[in-house]
Amino acid sequence: MKSWVKIVIGLILGVIVGLIIGHKVEIIERAGKAFIDLLKMLVGLIIFSSLVVGICHINDPKKLGRIGIRTLLFYMGTTIIAICFGLILVFIMRPGQGIGLFPPIHYKTASRGIGMVDFLFGMVPSNPFASFAEGNVLQIIIFSIFFAFAITLAGEKGKIVLRFLESMSEIMYSLTQFIMKLAPYGVFVLIATAVGSTGIKIIYPLLKFLLCNYVACLLQILIVFCITLKYMAKLRIAPFFKGMKDAIILAFTTSSSSATLPVSLECTRYHLGISPDISGFVLSLGSTINMNGAAIGQAISAIFIAQAYGIEVTAIKIIVLIFVSLVSAIGAAGIPGTGIVMLSLVLESMNLPIEGVALLAGVDRLREMLSAVVNILGDAVAAVFIAKKEKQIDEERYHSVTWLE
Numbered sequence: 001m002k003s004w005v006k007i008v009i010g011l012i013l014g015v016i017v018g019l020i021i022g023h024k025v026e027i028i029e030r031a032g033k034a035f036i037d038l039l040k041m042l043v044g045l046i047i048f049s050s051l052v053v054g055i056c057h058i059n060d061p062k063k064l065g066r067i068g069i070r071t072l073l074f075y076m077g078t079t080i081i082a083i084c085f086g087l088i089l090v091f092i093m094r095p096g097q098g099i100g101l102f103p104p105i106h107y108k109t110a111s112r113g114i115g116m117v118d119f120l121f122g123m124v125p126s127n128p129f130a131s132f133a134e135g136n137v138l139q140i141i142i143f144s145i146f147f148a149f150a151i152t153l154a155g156e157k158g159k160i161v162l163r164f165l166e167s168m169s170e171i172m173y174s175l176t177q178f179i180m181k182l183a184p185y186g187v188f189v190l191i192a193t194a195v196g197s198t199g200i201k202i203i204y205p206l207l208k209f210l211l212c213n214y215v216a217c218l219l220q221i222l223i224v225f226c227i228t229l230k231y232m233a234k235l236r237i238a239p240f241f242k243g244m245k246d247a248i249i250l251a252f253t254t255s256s257s258s259a260t261l262p263v264s265l266e267c268t269r270y271h272l273g274i275s276p277d278i279s280g281f282v283l284s285l286g287s288t289i290n291m292n293g294a295a296i297g298q299a300i301s302a303i304f305i306a307q308a309y310g311i312e313v314t315a316i317k318i319i320v321l322i323f324v325s326l327v328s329a330i331g332a333a334g335i336p337g338t339g340i341v342m343l344s345l346v347l348e349s350m351n352l353p354i355e356g357v358a359l360l361a362g363v364d365r366l367r368e369m370l371s372a373v374v375n376i377l378g379d380a381v382a383a384v385f386i387a388k389k390e391k392q393i394d395e396e397r398y399h400s401v402t403w404l405e
Helices: 003-059 066-093 105-108 116-122 128-134 136-154 156-180 182-200 200-232 240-243 247-256 255-273 277-289 292-309 315-332 338-350 354-360 364-388 395-400
Strands: none
Touching: 003 116, 003 136, 003 156, 003 182, 003 354, 066 116, 066 277, 066 315, 066 354, 066 364, 105 247, 105 354, 116 354, 128 136, 128 255, 136 156, 182 354, 182 364, 200 338, 200 354, 240 247, 240 364, 240 395, 247 255, 247 364, 247 395, 255 277, 255 364, 277 364, 292 315, 292 338, 292 354
């Protein structure tokens, strides 16, 4: 049985059990807390290893230069726009409003006002080990950036550490996959707890949450990607989607942009006429750092959870959300289930209750299906745009692509 099917079953059973036992959910609440703690356990090392490895690969001298800078600016720009789409929709639709959850006791003691100056200087770590121990995600991110540049400057000697961190990154992804095998059980107890506390009224907000994500993803595709193709690359739009249809179907069914990478490479090279050098560099880099769909999901999820707990989202928290969503999209693996782990990173950074992932864990796979499509299309649009600027695209081949190819 596929993992997402098990998660959906856990979600349904959790709703039933939650309705039956009602407010007596404290008997299973500890099991849910244990699952949350497992997710929190992953965050620090995942973001450190993934971010360092990603930045070091970007700073490979062979990849620097005009193409690299143009690609990075394109990825950053489209990701920020994607986050803004998500924020606009979640504040308009307000899917989490009215759920009426009570923040955990520890949240009340941890919450405090923070100004812009405090926020900026608070990002600087005085002791990176303390940052890991305290789960201070922003300080971990800053340390990771400096550490990555130091590895690059160290040259050959730094590559030893880089190889170690590449192994650590793969190990952490494997550990993530292992822990996500427990997700059906974690979702069961967490949803049972949530439904037992709030009742059946939680189902409608979850459907509204999914609708919010889908609309934001469609806006990213229909506005940002289509405008890029039509006016920046000056190419017709229809051949692009015809050429990418195999990758779109695979991404939607697997919910994995990483697993779709080989098919995306084939589509861009043989269907869209992009040179192997451009497609290989841009798509490989994009599979690591360009996650438009994931950024949309994290932004909407964080505000949804704040609305569910009735927590005010200040301008400072929105700035933190945009920054962390952008960075976590760089560090996220394009595999199913990683979104929940990265969401815990975003919640920690915004000082929102990490227990809020309980609300979304059961429907996250449904969100990831369209999110993965946005991820791979964002990479392909970037490849088309860069190839056109570098005159490394066969336009005749691009415009002659058919649905049968």
